[in-house]
Amino acid sequence: xxxxxxxxxxxxxxxxxxxxxxxxxxxxxxxxxxxxxxxxxxxxxxxxxxxxxxxxxxxxxxxxxxxxxxxxxxxxxxxxxxxxxxxxxxxxxxxxxxxxxxxxxxxxxxxxxxxxxxxxxx
Amino acid sequence: xxxxxxxxxxxxxxxxxxxxxxxxxxxxxxxxxxxxxxxxxxxxxxxxxxxxxxxxxxxxxxxxxxxxxxxxxxxxxxxxxxxxxxxxxxxxxxxxxxxxxxxxxxxxxxxxxxxxxxxxxxxxxxxxxxxxxxxxxxxxxxxxxxxxxxxxxxxxxxxxxxxxxxxxxxxxxxxxxxxxxxxxxxxxxxxxxxxxxxxxxxxxxxxxxxxxxxxxxxxxxxxxxxxxxxxxxxxxxxxxxxxxxxxxxxxxxxxxxxxxxxxxxxxxxxxxxxxxxxxxxxxxxxxxxxxxxxxxxxxxxxxxxxxxxxxxxxxxxxxxxxxxxx
Numbered sequence: 029x030x031x032x033x034x035x036x037x038x039x040x041x042x043x044x045x046x047x048x049x050x051x052x053x054x055x056x057x058x059x060x061x062x063x064x065x066x067x068x069x070x071x072x073x074x075x076x077x078x079x080x081x082x083x084x085x086x087x088x089x090x091x092x093x094x095x096x097x098x099x100x101x102x103x104x105x106x107x108x109x110x111x112x113x114x115x116x117x118x119x120x121x122x123x124x125x126x127x128x129x130x131x132x133x134x135x136x137x138x139x140x141x142x143x144x145x146x147x148x149x150x
Numbered sequence: 151x152x153x154x155x156x157x158x159x160x161x162x163x164x165x166x167x168x169x170x171x172x173x174x175x176x177x178x179x180x181x182x183x184x185x186x187x188x189x190x191x192x193x194x195x196x197x198x199x200x201x202x203x204x205x206x207x208x209x210x211x212x213x214x215x216x217x218x219x220x221x222x223x224x225x226x227x228x229x230x231x232x233x234x235x236x237x238x239x240x241x242x243x244x245x246x247x248x249x250x251x252x253x254x255x256x257x258x259x260x261x262x263x264x265x266x267x268x269x270x271x272x273x274x275x276x277x278x279x280x281x282x283x284x285x286x287x288x289x290x291x292x293x294x295x296x297x298x299x300x301x302x303x304x305x306x307x308x309x310x311x312x313x314x315x316x317x318x319x320x321x322x323x324x325x326x327x328x329x330x331x332x333x334x335x336x337x338x339x340x341x342x343x344x345x346x347x348x349x350x351x352x353x354x355x356x357x358x359x360x361x362x363x364x365x366x367x368x369x370x371x372x373x374x375x376x377x378x379x380x381x382x383x384x385x386x387x388x389x390x391x392x393x394x395x396x397x398x399x400x401x402x403x404x405x406x407x408x409x410x411x412x413x414x415x416x417x418x419x420x421x422x423x424x425x426x427x428x429x430x431x432x433x434x435x436x437x438x439x440x441x442x443x444x445x446x447x448x449x450x451x452x453x454x455x456x457x458x459x460x461x462x463x464x465x466x467x468x469x470x471x472x473x474x475x476x
Contacts, residue, residue, distance in 0.1 A: 094179075
């Protein structure tokens with residue numbers, strides 16, 4: 029959908045819409061697990077985690093995030109427990125020892141990748 | 151229906167599709183999470199949670215079967231992706247062959263189409279089922295007992311549901327292989343050429359004097375019309391085979407001529423097989439034609455394999471060829 033504007037703004041709108049959204053999604057998907065693990069140094073439940081990521085510029089669909097937490101737990105990276113605080117029972121997730129090691133490894137790999145990509149893009 | 155009932159119904163639908171061990175854990179958590187999502191959505195639009203908003207929240211979350219799949223264990227392939235083309239090709243060939251063999255009676259009106267369909271028509275699909283079991287078994291065996299990553303050695307159990315797996319790639323010297331084959335074929339071709347030029351005479355020479363060799367005499371029409379071009383083709387093929395001894399590069403350059411002659415030879419033999427009496431004696435003719443059918447079949451398969459290999463060779467793309475010609 030193109031807006032009826034003139035000059036550079038029209039071209040910018042057109043150029044931005046020219047990038048296939050799927051490419052952007054694929055790029056973000058690669059960083060999803062690292063983003064989630066990075067926020068689980070402290071115990072969080074699904075909704076609070078989603079809010080925390082969205083506040084820091086990494087919005088994730090709930091349909092993606094909540095099953096991901098279960099999968100990461102099944103892979104042995106997270107520990108979970110039910111807590112009853114003010115409100116309904118919530119399942120809190122936190123990195124365990126294996127998850128902490130995985131986060132450290134992924135962080136190192138990510139930083140190396142970013143450095144390489146920056147070099148390629150310059 | 152109030153908003154919480156919508157959430158509960160949705161969560162129950164998702165949980166029903168989950169494994170029993172997961173149902174309570176995931177279902178309970180999901181209900182809490184969706185309730186919080188609903189509350190956030192209601193705060194955003196500035197109205198209390200209602201049925202419509204709850205429906206939007208759960209629809210945005212996803213279809214129950216898709217959500218349950220995301221929570222469930224990863225699926226597995228019944229047929230490995232690399233085997234899929236083989237499966238499709240085999241299934242197509244087998245079903246097509248059964249239909250081709252069994253359809254003629256329908257056209258001759260000795261069988262109705264309904265009878266054919268209820269019998270061999272739909273029955274051909276049982277082959278697809280058998281193939282599926284075989285390939286699925288092979289996939290399970292490969293997952294459960296994987297091939298050695300370094301040596302590509304296969305555990306013996308792979309033979310239970312055998313399927314080909316790629317070997318470590320090695321270059322194939324087609325020229326050297328063809329030379330070895332040609333060197334082996336030269337004496338055979340020479341003997342065959344000499345013998346078939348006058349079989350009756352050769353048998354008279356080799357067998358005890360006085361033995362009746364008239365059963366090896368060619369049919370008159372065949373000997374007058376077909377035998378000369380056949381003999382000429384055999385001589386030409388033999389001469390071309392000899393070039394491999396002289397110069398294998400020359401032999402490679404003459405490949406197009408060789409294959410053209412070979413194709414003519416096979417086509418002529420097929421015509422002879424179905425349209426001519428080769429030997430005057432009926433029994434000799436029948437026996438020889440049986441052998442000839444096998445010979446023609448093997449050569450036809452070799453020709454098809456050669457043509458397929460040629461068609462798969464990488465050539466310059468059409469756009470590049472057009473640029474070069476300009």
